[in-house]
Amino acid sequence: MKENILIVEDEFIVANDLKIKLTKAGYSVCGIAASVKEAEQLIEKHKPTWVLLDIFLLNDSKGTDLAPQLAAKNIGFIYISANTNQSVLETAKATQPYGFLVKPFREKDLMIMLDIALQKHQYNLQIQQQREQIFRMQLEGLAHLTGPVNQKIGRLPSIVQSFIPFDLLRVVLPPRRDDDHFGFARTGYEEYQTYIKNELAAICGISGNDWTSNKISFLELDGGTISNGIEYRKCLLDDICEKRLNTQFRLVSRMSLNLRLKNGDHFALVFYSKNEDSYTENHLNLLRRSSPSLESMMQLLTDNQHPVIAEPRDQSARRSQAAKVSAEIPKFDGIIGKSTALLSVLDQINLVATSPTSVLITGESGTGKERVAQCIHKMSPRGKSPLVIVNCAALPANLIESELFGHEKGAFTGAIDRRVGKFEQASGGTIFLDEIGELPLDAQVKLLRVLQEMEFERVGSNKSIKVDVRVIAATNRNLEKEVSEGRFRLDLYYRLNVFPIFIPPLRERKEDIGILAKNFVEKFSLKTGRPVTGISAAALTQLKNYHWPGNIRELEHLIERQVLIKTEGLIENIALPQHQTEKNNQIDRQEGNIPLKTMEEMEADYIVHVLKNCQGRIGGPGGAAEILGMPPSTLHSRIKKLGIKREFSAD
Numbered sequence: 001m002k003e004n005i006l007i008v009e010d011e012f013i014v015a016n017d018l019k020i021k022l023t024k025a026g027y028s029v030c031g032i033a034a035s036v037k038e039a040e041q042l043i044e045k046h047k048p049t050w051v052l053l054d055i056f057l058l059n060d061s062k063g064t065d066l067a068p069q070l071a072a073k074n075i076g077f078i079y080i081s082a083n084t085n086q087s088v089l090e091t092a093k094a095t096q097p098y099g100f101l102v103k104p105f106r107e108k109d110l111m112i113m114l115d116i117a118l119q120k121h122q123y124n125l126q127i128q129q130q131r132e133q134i135f136r137m138q139l140e141g142l143a144h145l146t147g148p149v150n151q152k153i154g155r156l157p158s159i160v161q162s163f164i165p166f167d168l169l170r171v172v173l174p175p176r177r178d179d180d181h182f183g184f185a186r187t188g189y190e191e192y193q194t195y196i197k198n199e200l201a202a203i204c205g206i207s208g209n210d211w212t213s214n215k216i217s218f219l220e221l222d223g224g225t226i227s228n229g230i231e232y233r234k235c236l237l238d239d240i241c242e243k244r245l246n247t248q249f250r251l252v253s254r255m256s257l258n259l260r261l262k263n264g265d266h267f268a269l270v271f272y273s274k275n276e277d278s279y280t281e282n283h284l285n286l287l288r289r290s291s292p293s294l295e296s297m298m299q300l301l302t303d304n305q306h307p308v309i310a311e312p313r314d315q316s317a318r319r320s321q322a323a324k325v326s327a328e329i330p331k332f333d334g335i336i337g338k339s340t341a342l343l344s345v346l347d348q349i350n351l352v353a354t355s356p357t358s359v360l361i362t363g364e365s366g367t368g369k370e371r372v373a374q375c376i377h378k379m380s381p382r383g384k385s386p387l388v389i390v391n392c393a394a395l396p397a398n399l400i401e402s403e404l405f406g407h408e409k410g411a412f413t414g415a416i417d418r419r420v421g422k423f424e425q426a427s428g429g430t431i432f433l434d435e436i437g438e439l440p441l442d443a444q445v446k447l448l449r450v451l452q453e454m455e456f457e458r459v460g461s462n463k464s465i466k467v468d469v470r471v472i473a474a475t476n477r478n479l480e481k482e483v484s485e486g487r488f489r490l491d492l493y494y495r496l497n498v499f500p501i502f503i504p505p506l507r508e509r510k511e512d513i514g515i516l517a518k519n520f521v522e523k524f525s526l527k528t529g530r531p532v533t534g535i536s537a538a539a540l541t542q543l544k545n546y547h548w549p550g551n552i553r554e555l556e557h558l559i560e561r562q563v564l565i566k567t568e569g570l571i572e573n574i575a576l577p578q579h580q581t582e583k584n585n586q587i588d589r590q591e592g593n594i595p596l597k598t599m600e601e602m603e604a605d606y607i608v609h610v611l612k613n614c615q616g617r618i619g620g621p622g623g624a625a626e627i628l629g630m631p632p633s634t635l636h637s638r639i640k641k642l643g644i645k646r647e648f649s650a651d
């Protein structure tokens with residue numbers, strides 16, 4: 001007998017029909033619930049392994065509200081709903097389902113989706129178990145390391161970070177100990193500022209009594225708590241320590257767990273994050289399941305005769321250590337930055353790289369999607385096999401199939417030779433489908449089939465070719481919106497969106513601008529042989545005040561130009577692109593100030609002008625490519641290279 005499924009659906013006829021189909025296919029259906037409340041009771045009673053979940057249910061309850069409970073219990077679920085408007089899809093997506101079927105659907109589609117979902121769930125559970133085992137082994141290994149205790153405890157944050165993300169971690173030990181508190185604040189990738197004893201209280205200006213009562217509140221806590229969003233803000237109202245920590249570190253969510261040493265004394269782990277809704281029951285459950293390892297690690301560390309960090313430390317040395325943040329993180333080949341937003345992208349890369357899971361990278365043009373894809377590939381076990389990059393926007397409509405899957409000699413006019421397609425070229429490695437949102441609907445159908453079966457035929461052949469390819473896709477479009485407006489297939493979206501990574505625009509991570517700019521100065525002064533030494537503080541402020549529509553690509557090009565103009569010394573004044581606002585240009589024109597533009601800026605302006613006149617159409621008769629006298633694929637790559645925003649082009 002296959003999985004035990006619960007159907008949560010308020011239309012009885014639909015639910016019953018589903019039950020008949022599932023039973024016929026060999027599944028066991030343990031019940032039908034019409035509301036979230038009924039579902040909760042049936043879950044308690046029958047312990048289903050899977051749930052088919054409608055979104056709008058009886059008594060105004062919603063399937064999306066049941067989803068977090070299912071995730072916490074490791075019960076896989078697929079949505080079945082007739083509603084695909086954007087906000088419903090976004091809420092559904094946030095709950096990380098295994099699939100979404102739009103009613104009415106064919107029996108065959110349901111069975112295929114269930115089959116894929118079951119495989120994926122099984123795989124995820126295995127990975128989760130392996131990861132938990134690694135977590136426990138690393139914790140236990142920590143206590144048994146040789147060397148001073150402060151060195152061992154200093155490795156704790158790096159171990160924990162890959163399993164439970166945090167920006168500040170507090171370890172609260174029984175108050176009578178000399179070393180009754182550690183804090184670790186994240187300052188970079190695998191870089192932490194360590195606080196011992198009451199240092200954290202001191203930098204936040206918290207008095208001794210308030211600090212002690214805050215620590216005791218965690219030690220007396222029963223079990224674990226998660227405080228995201230409003231819950232976290234409520235904690236700030238009646239606890240001055242929490243408020244000060246929040247101000248100092250700009251935190252927005254918290255999770256804590258109380259654990260016990262052998263002698264009955266309690267200790268607590270308190271995690272804080274700068275990201276909203278960072279913590280889930282899954283995190284807390286992982287900690288609970290790992291509590292024997294956490295307790296024995298803490299036991300061995302606290303059994304030590306010496307206070308944990310005994311020697312008075314040189315504050316200035318410690319400060320300079322924290323300030324020394326290398327620009328490039330060797331593990332993430334060429335990715336630069338240390339903003340919280342970028343660090344959480346790096347954590348996700350680290351998490352997904354070693355598995356064969358499909359990844360969907362989203363973000364504005366120039367934010368580094370391709371860079372991230374390359375990094376995932378290099379860090380994966382396929383790193384030495386090929387990474388084949390396909391720019392879906394530049395594929396000529398009539399040749400998409402042959403580009404992706406290849407063709408036989410004579411398959412169509414012009415097919416003078418056999419051609420190996422991109423999927424075959426990527427065999428054993430990774431295929432990066434860039435600009436996936438630009439793929440026409442009929443090509444999406446074919447791609448979906450290949451992604452499901454990893455099997456295809458070359459155009460003009462009926463012999464199936466099987467490949468083993470990892471898929472990474474990227475887009476700067478809002479795919480949920482594309483789905484709701486019928487331009488992107490929902491089933492393909494779910495197939496690709498197994499592990500989503502969003503890269504925030506540069507204007508939302510201004511902390512990275514300085515470090516990136518300095519790095520680009522170094523790179524281009526080396527490349528051109530011009531001894532440009534850096535950027536002045538005033539110029540840096542200029543950069544930080546600009547809104548970077550072309551993101552990192554725009555910053556890189558801008559610095560390259562500055563190095564060419566400046567030729568040596570410090571860049572003190574930066575000529576920022578004039579197309580920042582139409583208003584600026586109008587004023588300039590009125591006042592007779594003709595802004596000095598580079599050739600590239602003028603080219604970009606001209607392409608935008610032509611695109612506007614063609615309503616953004618690139619290909620076809622009267623399209624921008626024809627007017628500019630270049631093939632559409634060349635125009636697409638010029639648009640990309642010059643950082644022209646997508647909104648100017650429609651195809």
Ligand SMILES: Nc1ncnc2c1ncn2[C@@H]1O[C@H](COP(=O)(O)OP(=O)(O)OP(=O)(O)O)[C@@H](O)[C@H]1O
Nearest residue numbers: 334335336364365366367368369370371552553640
């Ligand atoms: N974190 C980073 N550190 C250093 N360089 C970066 C970083 N992110 C991006 N870059 C550089 O910025 C440029 C643009 O990056 P990339 O091509 O990966 O962006 P993209 O999001 O794929 O753009 P598009 O959507 O237009 O395809 C590249 O030269 C890349 O090397």
